[in-house]
Amino acid sequence: MSQKCHKAIHWFRKGLRLHDNPAFIEACKDASELYPVFVLDPWFVTNANVGANRWRFLAQTLNDLDNNLKSLHLRLFVVRGNPEIELEKLCKKWEITKLTYEVDTEPYAVARDKCVDLKMDNLGVSVVKCISHTLFDIHKVVKVNGGKAPLTYQSFQTAAARMGPPAQAVASPTLQDLQGCRTPIADTHDKEFGVPTLKDLGICSEDLGPNLFQGGETEALERMERHLKKVNWICAFEKPKTEPNSLVPSTTVLSPYLKFGCLSARLLYHKIIQVYKGKKHSQPPVSLLGQVLWREFYYTVAAVTPNFDKMEGNPVCKQIPWQENSEHLDAWKMGRTGYPFIDAIMIQLRQEGWIHHLARHAVACFLTRGDLWISWEEGQKEFEKLLLDADWSLNAGNWMWLSASAFFHQYFRVYSPIAFGKKTDPNGDYIRKYLPVLNKFPAKFIFEPWKAPLTMQQAASCIIGKDYPKPIVDHDTVRQKNIQKMAAAYAKSKNGASNDVKDLATSKKRPSSDASNSPVKKKKKA
DNA sequence: ATTGCGTTGCAAAA
DNA sequence: TTTTGCAACGCAAT
Numbered sequence: 001m002s003q004k005c006h007k008a009i010h011w012f013r014k015g016l017r018l019h020d021n022p023a024f025i026e027a028c029k030d031a032s033e034l035y036p037v038f039v040l041d042p043w044f045v046t047n048a049n050v051g052a053n054r055w056r057f058l059a060q061t062l063n064d065l066d067n068n069l070k071s072l073h074l075r076l077f078v079v080r081g082n083p084e085i086e087l088e089k090l091c092k093k094w095e096i097t098k099l100t101y102e103v104d105t106e107p108y109a110v111a112r113d114k115c116v117d118l119k120m121d122n123l124g125v126s127v128v129k130c131i132s133h134t135l136f137d138i139h140k141v142v143k144v145n146g147g148k149a150p151l152t153y154q155s156f157q158t159a160a161a162r163m164g165p166p167a168q169a170v171a172s173p174t175l176q177d178l179q180g181c182r183t184p185i186a187d188t189h190d191k192e193f194g195v196p197t198l199k200d201l202g203i204c205s206e207d208l209g210p211n212l213f214q215g216g217e218t219e220a221l222e223r224m225e226r227h228l229k230k231v232n233w234i235c236a237f238e239k240p241k242t243e244p245n246s247l248v249p250s251t252t253v254l255s256p257y258l259k260f261g262c263l264s265a266r267l268l269y270h271k272i273i274q275v276y277k278g279k280k281h282s283q284p285p286v287s288l289l290g291q292v293l294w295r296e297f298y299y300t301v302a303a304v305t306p307n308f309d310k311m312e313g314n315p316v317c318k319q320i321p322w323q324e325n326s327e328h329l330d331a332w333k334m335g336r337t338g339y340p341f342i343d344a345i346m347i348q349l350r351q352e353g354w355i356h357h358l359a360r361h362a363v364a365c366f367l368t369r370g371d372l373w374i375s376w377e378e379g380q381k382e383f384e385k386l387l388l389d390a391d392w393s394l395n396a397g398n399w400m401w402l403s404a405s406a407f408f409h410q411y412f413r414v415y416s417p418i419a420f421g422k423k424t425d426p427n428g429d430y431i432r433k434y435l436p437v438l439n440k441f442p443a444k445f446i447f448e449p450w451k452a453p454l455t456m457q458q459a460a461s462c463i464i465g466k467d468y469p470k471p472i473v474d475h476d477t478v479r480q481k482n483i484q485k486m487a488a489a490y491a492k493s494k495n496g497a498s499n500d501v502k503d504l505a506t507s508k509k510r511p512s513s514d515a516s517n518s519p520v521k522k523k524k525k526a
Numbered sequence: 527a528t529t530g531c532g533t534t535g536c537a538a539a540a
Numbered sequence: 541t542t543t544t545g546c547a548a549c550g551c552a553a554t
Contacts, residue, residue, distance in 0.1 A: 150551095151551080152532075152549095152551065152552095153532080153533075154531085154532070154550095154551075154552080155550085155551065155552080158552090238533085238534090239533060240534030241534080242534095244534095284533085285532090285533040285534095286533050286534080287533095290533075291533095294533080357534085358534065361534070365535090407549095407550095408532095408549090409549045409550085410535085410546090410547085410548060410549090411546095411547090411548085412535085412536095412546040412547060412548085414536075414546095415535060415536085416535075416537090419535085419536065419537085420536090479536095480546095483546070487548095490547095494549095527554100528554080529552100530552090530553080530554095531550105531552090532550095535546105537546105538544085538545085539542100539544070539545095540541100540542080540544085
């Protein structure tokens, strides 16, 4: 009953892998010809917020995908242009009858796919979509949560638990699975449809950092297996206890692979469960499995919250009067704040494209509610450009978390740009690596070199204010001011949420709570 | 309606 | 070394 009745395109977008790719399997079914396609939208090349390191990661990923397809006697077709238009052209050219792709819940993708679906409908091409980027059908999670986005990890976990375990990962197709289905390849394939080089993408080599994380499914699976072998480490893993400033990553760095779908989150999920089996192990939210669930949490909220990557018009986001300051923003971006821990992190980010989660916390807090009082949207843009793992839902969600705009509200917990890094790196080796200009300072002053006496600065060949900047703000001062500003913004949103007019005495509703919560009323009792 | 709790702060006081 | 001040939102359990 396997009639070869289809000529199919599988459209790769995320999900740049062959394992656990049910939509790709669907394309193989009953197909005489199969065309794996990746559409490179030139608009993205010129306008999107993608830095050189992530372009390289994507190019490596596409090359790896093409190589893995070759072993199935298939090839990847990279085409340039608007997906809607290019796919239509290809469907006509190749007489396609079936298009398959993986569901993508990001707003731009939803809109794009809607247009493509319409076009395919007009062409009489059947469209098959499968869920494999997330653990669950996240709209079902929302439904189970009473039709609204879960706003806490707990409520997400409750909803997720009601979903039952995520589906098992689907195996990669074999030559047998393909049953002789082939990709017709022209001699001109590489010229016409080859994976673009960095030169094609307009990437200058001076913008590239060291190639620490090779893109692609092959490396993703190897990296995963390497970590899964460390059974004790997996079972004991607690994210908050991993070090933000270790010289080799203290976590798995699977995030870039999950972002592009080089690695299936479901596969990782079930592999971790296997390692746990019969052993005592840490629990969500801090466990390794808990990290996969955090990803799912943000994907879920982001999919059903309008304007999730903005403050205005975003119903889950606290409205806070951030201020613009392009000098401070540039200093933060370029690692010139005068706080070595912050600057070292930003330089690692710029050079290498990955920083530890807690390092992200430190610099995000510094930019927003901690020190500079600049909008989290600015930080979000910079992370989007520089992070290999920049993932729309997670990036926006985490920036709101850190700026105490959503999910997290204890805004008086402010990371110290001096104390936080010292805990796990008292000698400042991390700072010395990324800010070699400070290398000759003794440990006592490496986190606050402006306090070193001038003779010591001279001995270190680094005069603060000349060879390395003075702090652009005084942390202790701005921290206190900013906590007060946060209190004011919170109070305003509370009042504004109900009614402006009622301020004076008439409101007898919840008098005790109003009084006790008011920041002005801070009196010691008795 | 009220209470308890939540992935990851810090520094001074006890 | 542990506790407390900073001043606290959303949700689930009671």
